[in-house]
Amino acid sequence: xxxxxxxxxxxxxxxxxxxxxxxxxxxxxxxxxxxxxxxxxxxxxxxxxxxxxxxxxxxxxxxxxxxxxxxxxxxxxxxxxxxxxxxxxxxxxxxxxxxxxxxxxxxxxxxxxxxxxxxxxxxxxxxxxxxxxxxxxxxxxxxxxxxxxxxxxxxxxxxxxxxxxxxxxxxxxxxxxxxxxxxxxxxxxxxxxxxxxxxxxxxxxxxxxxxxxxxxxxxxxxxxxxxxxxxxxxxxxxxxxxxxxxxxxxxxxxxxxxxxxxxxxxxxxxxxxxxxxxxxxxxxxxxxxxxxxxxxxxxxxxxxxxxxxxxxxxxxxxxxxxxxxxxxxxxxxxxxxxxxxxxxxxxxxx
Numbered sequence: 001x002x003x004x005x006x007x008x009x010x011x012x013x014x015x016x017x018x019x020x021x022x023x024x025x026x027x028x029x030x031x032x033x034x035x036x037x038x039x040x041x042x043x044x045x046x047x048x049x050x051x052x053x054x055x056x057x058x059x060x061x062x063x064x065x066x067x068x069x070x071x072x073x074x075x076x077x078x079x080x081x082x083x084x085x086x087x088x089x090x091x092x093x094x095x096x097x098x099x100x101x102x103x104x105x106x107x108x109x110x111x112x113x114x115x116x117x118x119x120x121x122x123x124x125x126x127x128x129x130x131x132x133x134x135x136x137x138x139x140x141x142x143x144x145x146x147x148x149x150x151x152x153x154x155x156x157x158x159x160x161x162x163x164x165x166x167x168x169x170x171x172x173x174x175x176x177x178x179x180x181x182x183x184x185x186x187x188x189x190x191x192x193x194x195x196x197x198x199x200x201x202x203x204x205x206x207x208x209x210x211x212x213x214x215x216x217x218x219x220x221x222x223x224x225x226x227x228x229x230x231x232x233x234x235x236x237x238x239x240x241x242x243x244x245x246x247x248x249x250x251x252x253x254x255x256x257x258x259x260x261x262x263x264x265x266x267x268x269x270x271x272x273x274x275x276x277x278x279x280x281x282x283x284x285x286x287x288x289x290x291x292x293x294x295x296x297x298x299x300x301x302x303x304x305x306x307x308x309x310x311x312x313x314x315x316x317x318x319x320x321x322x323x324x325x326x327x328x329x330x331x332x333x334x335x336x337x338x339x340x341x342x343x344x345x346x347x348x349x350x
Contacts, residue, residue, distance in 0.1 A: 011089045016096045024089045031084040038110030042099040042206055046085045053084040060093035104206055109140055116198040121188055124258040127178045129188045135170040143209040143235035144228040147202030158184040161228035165235045175227035207343040209235050215310030216244040220326050225318030244272040250295025251279055254286035296325040303333040316342040
């Protein structure tokens with residue numbers, strides 16, 4: 001039954017098979033209502049592009065905002081499937097979650113908005129920057145999650161994963177790849193300045209570090225996919241847990257690599273850790289003697305050769321083509337689907 005509050009009409013959403021219910025206001029997407037109330041359901045782009053929040057509408061009336069038919073084909077829509085990030089409720093709903101993570105639901109954190117101040121921008125490579133902001137109060141999050149950053153007065157909002165560990169401080173760091181026509185990233189050198197005000201909203205994301213897992217951990221990244229993986233890796237180090245770790249990072253040429261000294265220090269510090277960068281287009285003057293080829297090829301070859309013992313947790317973050325190429329490789333290497341966590345960095349919709 002609908003309830004009203006300050007002229008808003010609310011409906012009740014029942015999630016099966018987890019037995020969770022919540023309220024949603026008319027005009028609010030089901031996913032946004034879940035974020036607001038700290039109910040963690042599977043999600044990705046939040047823009048109807050990736051299908052991570054695809055669910056089955058068992059009962060009720062919804063209207064879907066604009067979405068990609070790659071994420072929700074017409075035949076699935078006709079069979080009752082919906083995208084939670086696009087679904088507006090006009091009655092009470094019963095929704096069957098097709099993908100859910102009980103660990104995620106236990107560790108839910110309500111999405112909150114924070115005032116932020118830009119404190120530093122550091123050049124890591126020719127097209128990758130480290131952005132640092134200071135928040136008005138600490139943000140609670142899990143290593144691997146992200147926030148939406150907004151430049152006030154511009155209508156520009158982009159999602160960026162935290163590179164720092166979730167230690168309760170008010171400083172957030174983000175590893176960001178610059179794009180010539182990127183509405184946000186193009187301003188990292190020629191627009192944004194120290195002291196500028198930003199708005200951070202979060203945390204979001206399901207690709208966060210799972211704790212107390214004894215088996216090997218495999219990290220696979222490319223471009224700014226380094227950001228959440230750097231947070232996951234260092235959060236693991238701080239935890240004191242011990243497990244074999246293989247960190248694969250794909251780049252085009254030597255000039256696209258960074259943090260090499262930091263990785264060397266970690267290899268000396270950790271008992272069973274390897275950083276494995278691979279260049280897909282090494283230049284003749286790179287003097288490169290490491291792995292070459294696309295990163296999914298290197299992952300497959302290395303895991304076949306090593307045959308790591310135990311149940312593997314795999315985290316993959318980066319461009320969508322890389323994620324789609326590496327996921328079947330990881331599964332063929334023995335990673336169970338429920339232990340494969342990923343974050344596709346999709347191009348923002350203007």
